[in-house]
Structures are given as structure tokens and as C-alpha cells.
Amino acid sequence: GAVVSQHPSWVICKSGTSVKIECRSLDFQATTMFWYRQFPKQSLMLMATSNEGSKATYEQGVEKDKFLINHASLTLSTLTVTSAHPEDSSFYICSDLNRGSSYNEQFFGPGTRLTVL
């Protein structure tokens, strides 16, 4: 199946700093990618839809100025957590959308664990 990679796999940062997480679609060109956040013992929560060459679409309640998404190429989307605080500590997961498949399947990355001290 298709492969999605994320980098880094984990990151620890100080409060107030910004952290960038990369999501790469390795098998096909993904015009659409998604970012999710998952807190411990909770389900995945969709944060935003990343569209290549245009602005991301954010879900209700997600601060677009805090979670900056850039999808500058067909294989790379980045999520930047700006001025991170301990409450932003979470597991961040991306996925890509294979529009070329018969059912728009999504493949998920391995996730990035962010810990803000």
C-alpha cells in the first residue's frame, strides 16, 4: 500500500517555541492531505485539510494562526505549531488522499509525538 512518512517521529520543545512537522506522501502525488491530533486515550480529531497550492481548511475550533499548514508541493505538507504550550502536547498524525483510487482511500503516517515542556 501507499506510504506516508512523518518527520520527526517525536519532538520535545520548550514552551513558546515553534515546531514544524513534515508529512510526505511517498507513493503518489497528493493534492489533499489531512492533519489530525490525538490526545492520550482519545480518538483522532481532524484539525485541517491541506490543499496543494491553496490555503488549508480548518475544522471548527482549530486556530489557524496557531497551527500553520503549508502544502507547497504535491508530496509535502507541513504543520507548524507556533508558540507551543504544554496543552499542545499531543500525537499529530497526517494522512493523504489518493484521488486516483476507486474509493478515495486515505493512508496515514506513523504520527509525531510532541511534548512541550
Next chain:
Amino acid sequence: DAKTTQPPSMDCAEGRAANLPCNHSTISGNEYVYWYRQIHSQGPQYIIHGLKNNETNEMASLIITEDRKSSTLILPHATLRDTAVYYCIVRINTGNQFYFGTGTSLTVIP
């Protein structure tokens, strides 16, 4: 909001079939049922999907009731590596976003 209801947890003996139910009573005619699973601290993994017919692949079988208001994911011979959280999601085939519900935490017991 998630459109599915699943039991929060289930146990299954190793080697036995694991039957995971999902209720989706408000499903629309053009919405598919997808199943993903998430092993601890990993990204979700696709298992299977279907519209109205039963489906089977190398991982599992999906049984959808005739009225499509519920479905069951069957892992025919559960192994310890099948311990994971299983998510049932409904979405139209041409749709984009997946909205995850709370899922079922399956524990396979030796």
C-alpha cells in the same frame, strides 16, 4: 460529529474470531462503511470498506445488515498482534475527510 456507535472495549481469545459491531443508523444511501485500526502509538491502518454487500479481504470480513444501519467487522482468527483500537467510519465514496468516533479497544488474550 461521528456518525457511528461502537462498544468501548472487547476481549477475544487468541485464535478465535473477533466480531466487532458498529451502529450507523443514520447512514445515507451514498455513504460507505470504512474500518481502520490503530495499534498503540501508530497511525491508523486501513482494514476494509463496503457499501451494502459483504466484503472480504486478506485481513477481515465486513458484514453489513440489509438495512445498512449496522455492520460487523470479523477478524477470523485473532492473534495478539490484532490488539488495537478499531474505528468504524462512514463517508461518501467521493468524500474527503474522515471523522473518527471513539472506536473499540480490542484486546486479544493468549
